[in-house]
Amino acid sequence: MLSHVYQMGSADNAANAAVDAANNYLWRFNRRRLDAEEIRDAMLAVSGALESNVDGPHPFPPENLWRYSQHNPFVATYEHNGRGVYLMQQRIRAHPQLSIFDGADTNTATGERVLSTTPLQALFMLNDPFAHKQADNFAVRVGLAFADDAKRVDYAYRLAFGRQPTPAEVRKSLE
Amino acid sequence: MDEVCLIRSMKCDHNEHFQATLGVHTGSITFKRPSIGSWVSYGLGTENQNLPSFIVLAPYLPYAGGQVWSSDFLPAVHQGVRVIPGAEPIQDLTRRSPSDQIQQRELGLLADLNHQHLIKRENESALAARIKSFETAHGMQREMPEALDLSKESDATLKLYGLERGSTKGLCPCGNRTLTPGNSPTSVFSTHAQTAPISVTVHDL
Numbered sequence: 001m002l003s004h005v006y007q008m009g010s011a012d013n014a015a016n017a018a019v020d021a022a023n024n025y026l027w028r029f030n031r032r033r034l035d036a037e038e039i040r041d042a043m044l045a046v047s048g049a050l051e052s053n054v055d056g057p058h059p060f061p062p063e064n065l066w067r068y069s070q071h072n073p074f075v076a077t078y079e080h081n082g083r084g085v086y087l088m089q090q091r092i093r094a095h096p097q098l099s100i101f102d103g104a105d106t107n108t109a110t111g112e113r114v115l116s117t118t119p120l121q122a123l124f125m126l127n128d129p130f131a132h133k134q135a136d137n138f139a140v141r142v143g144l145a146f147a148d149d150a151k152r153v154d155y156a157y158r159l160a161f162g163r164q165p166t167p168a169e170v171r172k173s174l175e
Numbered sequence: 176m177d178e179v180c181l182i183r184s185m186k187c188d189h190n191e192h193f194q195a196t197l198g199v200h201t202g203s204i205t206f207k208r209p210s211i212g213s214w215v216s217y218g219l220g221t222e223n224q225n226l227p228s229f230i231v232l233a234p235y236l237p238y239a240g241g242q243v244w245s246s247d248f249l250p251a252v253h254q255g256v257r258v259i260p261g262a263e264p265i266q267d268l269t270r271r272s273p274s275d276q277i278q279q280r281e282l283g284l285l286a287d288l289n290h291q292h293l294i295k296r297e298n299e300s301a302l303a304a305r306i307k308s309f310e311t312a313h314g315m316q317r318e319m320p321e322a323l324d325l326s327k328e329s330d331a332t333l334k335l336y337g338l339e340r341g342s343t344k345g346l347c348p349c350g351n352r353t354l355t356p357g358n359s360p361t362s363v364f365s366t367h368a369q370t371a372p373i374s375v376t377v378h379d380l
Contacts, residue, residue: 011295021298031299070193075236093240096266102251107206107242116251117304119227120266122312126278127267172287 033115036101037084043130044081046159047137054082100124149174196238207242213253217246225314226322231255264323268316282313 001007008029016027023030034042044050058078068074077096078088087095091106100120104110125131142156153173157165165173189195189204198204200211209217212229221228231244244255258264272278289306296302325333 012297017298031296031301033301070191070238075240093236093242099241105207105247114248114250115301116246117301117308118252118254119308119311119315120256122309123265123267123315126282126309126312126316127269127271129271132271169288169291172284 035113036098036103037087039101040084040097040130043134047134048141049081049134049137050083051081054080054086058088097124097128097130193238196243200239200243201245201247207239207245207247209247209249209253210244210255212244212255213246213249216253217249223318224311225318227256227315229253229255231257233257233259258323265315265319268319270316282309285309 005026006029008026010029010031013027020027041050060076066074073092075090075093076088080086084098087098089095089106094103094106098104100118101124102113102116104113138156138159142152142159145155146152150170153165153170156173157163157169188198194204197207201208202211210229212231216228229244233244237243241255241257244257246252246254256265263269270278272281286306286309289302293299293302293306
C-alpha cells in the first residue's frame with residue numbers, strides 16, 4: 001500500500017493508453033467498483049449515520065411463536081445503521097438492497113461477484129427512501145458544519161470524494 | 176371413487192413445490208441458475224431501451240422467491256424486473272424528489288459531474304454504462320406507469336382477461352401492452368404464488 005503503483009490515480013493518459021490500453025503494466029490505478037455492502041456503508045458513512053457499534057442478536061421473533069412451514073416461510077429484513085456485513089442474510093431470499101447491487105448468492109460460495117450496471121440500481125439512487133434519507137442526513141451534516149456556502153461545498157466534497165473541489169466545481173455547486 | 180385411472184409411468188426429479196418452482200423457471204431444482212427469461216433477454220435483447228427486457232408478473236412472492244427470475248451468472252441487466260399490483264408496480268419507480276424540475280436539475284448536475292469524470296477516463300466503458308443507466312432509469316420512471324396503466328383499455332379487452340375496471344387483481348394485459356411491437360421486452364412470466372399452480376407464460380418466443 002505504500003508503493004508508488006498503489007498510490008497512483010485512475011486518470012487516463014493518452015500515450016500510455018495507446019501502448020497498454022488494458023493497464024497490464026499498471027501505469028494507472030484500476031478503477032474498482034464498490035460492493036453492495038460497501039455502497040451502503042459508504043452512503044451511511046458520508047451521511048454521518050453509520051453506527052460503529054452494532055451488537056446483539058437480530059430481533060427474531062420468539063421461538064414459541066414460530067409457525068413456519070414450507071408454505072409459510074420465515075422472511076424478514078432487519079434494518080440497522082451498522083455496516084452491511086452485519087445485515088441478516090437469508091438463503092431463501094437475498095437482501096433486497098444488496099441484490100440490486102450484485103450481492104453474493106446466498107445459496108452457494110461466491111468466489112468473485114459479477115459486476116452489472118442496471119437501471120434498477122439507478123432507480124434505487126434516484127428514488128429509494130434509504131437514498132433520500134442519507135441525502136437528507138448529508139445535507140443537514142454539511143449545513144450545520146459551516147454557515148458559509150463555499151465552505152459547505154468544500155466540506156461536502158471532502159466527505160464524499162476525499163478531496164477538495166476544483167474552482168469550477170465550487171462555482172457549479174454554488175449555482 | 177368409482178373409477179380410478181392409475182398411472183405408473185409418472186416420474187419426477189423432486190416432489191416439493193419449492194424445488195419444482197425453481198426447476199421450472201431455471202432448469203435446476205437445487206441451486207439457482209439463470210431464469211429462462213434471463214436467457215431470452217440475454218439472447219434476444221430488447222428494442223425499447225426505456226423498458227426492462229424481462230418482466231415478472233408476480234403479485235405474490237413465489238416458492239423459492241426471487242431466485243426464480245434471477246440472472247445468476249448472466250449480467251444482472253438480464254434479471255427479471257418484478258411488477259406488482261398497486262401504486263408503485265416496480266420498486267423505486269416513483270419519483271421522490273418534490274418536483275420534476277428539481278429531479279431534472281439533480282440529474283443534470285449528476286450527468287455533468289459524471290461527464291467531467293469521464294473526460295479524463297475516456298476508455299472507461301463501465302462509467303459510460305453507468306451514465307446511460309441513469310438515463311434509462313429516468314425513461315422507465317416516465318414510461319412504465321403508462322405501460323402499466325390499464326384504465327385506457329377498452330371494456331372488451333378487460334373482459335377478455337377477466338378483469339374489472341378499476342381492479343388491480345390481474346396483471347397480464349400489462350404484459351401484452353409492454354410487448355407490443357417496438358415496445359417489447361422479450362418475456363413475461365406469470366407466477367402465481369402460494370396457492371395456485373405455477374403458470375408460466377413466455378410470449379414473443
